[in-house]
Amino acid sequence: MKKKWLAWMLAAGMMLPVHAGAAQAPCGYPAAEDFPKTMTRGAFLEHLALCAEEDLTQDTWIPMEEYFADGETASAAVKWTFAKWILNGSGAGDKAALRLDDPITRQEAAAFLGRDLDYRYTELPDGCGTGAPQMDNVAAWARDGVMKCWLYRVIDTGYAPDFRPEGLVSGAEAAQWIAAANAVQASAITAPEQPAFADDLVRKLETKDNWAVSPYSIRMCLAMLANGAKGETQRELLEALDIADLAAFNAQTRDLLRTYDSYARIMSLETANSLWLNQSWFDGRGEFLPGFAHKMEENYRATAEEVTNRDAVERVNAWVNEKTHGKIPSVLTEDDRKFVTALVNAVYFKAAWENEFPAQRTEKAEFTNADGTKSKVDMMHQTDSFGYYATPGAQALKMDYRKYAVDNAEGDNWEFFRDADFSMYIIKADKGLDVQHFLDSADFSKGSGEIRVAVPKFKVEYGAALDDALRALGVQTAYDAEQADLTAMLDPTGLPDKQHFLDTVLHKTYIAVDEKGTEAAAVTAAMDVGGSAMPERPALVREFTADEPFYFAIRDNAAGELLFVGRYEKAA
Secondary structure (H helix, E strand, C coil): HHHHHHHHHHHHHHHCCHHHHHHCCHCCCCCCEEEEEEEEHHHHHHHHHHHHHHHHHCCCCCCHHHHHHCCCCCCHHHHHHHHHHCCCEEEEECCCEECCCEEEEEEHHHHHHHHHHHHHCCCCCCCCCCCCCCCCCHHHHHHHHHHHHHCCCCCCCCCCCCCCCCCCCCCCHHHHHHHHHHCCCCCCCCCCCCCHHHHHHHHHHCCCCCCCEEEHHHHHHHHHHCCCCCCHHHHHHHHHHHHHHHHHHHHHHHHHHHHCCCCCCCCCEEEEEEEEEHHHCCCCCCCEEEHHHHHHHHHEEEEEECCCCCCHHHHHHHHHHHCCCCCCCCCCHHHCCCCCCCEEEEEEEEEECCCCHHHHHHHEEEEEECCCEEEEEEEEEEEEEEEEECCCEEEEEEEEEEEEEEEEECCCCCCEEEEECCEEEEEEEECCCHHHHHHHHCCCHHHCCEEEEEECCCEEEEEEEEEHHHCCCCHHHHCCCCCCCCCCCCCCCCCHCCCCEEEEEEEEEEEEECCCCEEEEEEEEEEEEECCCCEEEEEECCEEEEECCCEEEECCCCCCEEEEEEECCCCC
């Protein structure tokens, strides 16, 4: 990051100041000698849009004439700036006025550029321009933009005390500022150098059509396994799981489960863990080591169960079926009957939308599948307040679940709130998107407002062995019959060669989304075997239509925990 910043600073330093005769002509801008003396609002927006190098015809559905008195004069480029929240308009009677032919002022240009930076970039640089612009005479709606332009060195005020907000912008200045804004390094969907566990795992999975996984379930199950491992076996597991301190993770898990318990009146978020020991390998004398069993019970609420080859599959599957409320009836097959131990995590989630979709507005609509074919889906519709975020290559909708409930269980008239902050995100983006990274870096507060939403009812059921993906993440020793060290879990006496190792990690998920909310479940089983500050925007209604493949994610926003993530590519 330091090298990137230094390189950017050098480039910016070479760019500023720029004189009219030396200005570079960005994005098809006229040659220097043809610069207009003053720049109009319309021309500024046109060239700002052209510099984005995006398809400007995709957002022509926006009915500009419904929001702007002179909206019929808007070009595709101007419509694009409106779709990306760069253009808001200004008051003029009952409707706003685009005023495309009016000369643009310095503060208007800064406001547009600031919102453009919001759209395209998520991180501020560590430095800023020289001096600092005075804000006393800058309009409230423009202050955020002026400050961003200064922080990014898009407009360097030097040491001039007055920003001159009402001053007009020349064509040369406009070219310079737009070029400077486009010189900033985009960061919104840039892949991180060290991806989070969820993103790293998804990268390694071989997915096809519709899929869903629960990073929360997988990480918890494998963390239990890491507690039972030693040496290189444990080190590889922790590195793959992105856990720096296992003891701290155990404590965080314990606290998180307690927190989720407190949400019982708001939603169902049930996490269950279990340890299974097959006594057929030990002639009835096997047991988990007391220290391991205690740690699992204290931090993971894991129950220890004993089975034999005869009933192992049936009992584990019955437990899974119960803990997922019947959504995942089984996880083991006949081939799994002779495991030594099995560590199983089950997650069940059911929550209602903050804004439910009216059932009477659900109607059949066309969905374009990933292979280009068309399918009919039940498309839910509503117009309400949602979170919205867009950046080049991605558009995202934030649909909140019910956030709180009043608790008066003591019966003493003392009421208090249990707050929850969970959301489902629908993201239209390229297939290579790192969802965890995207959500961690996105700021949905800037686009919140009235959104006309169309999202299909959908259901995804998915199951896979995670072994190839885990090996690709560096989990090698645990699978090696000679090198695996799981002796912090149990005494291997009685096993062939006194050795047990990780055989397979199985994962299943279920997710259903409808007008009321979401129901989801996941189970992960690891088995071993023996062997050898933006200004307020006007109340405008935007649109978000999920009629093509999209990512979806269920996230605990407060904890940053990604409960589920998946992709819907093909309608049934």
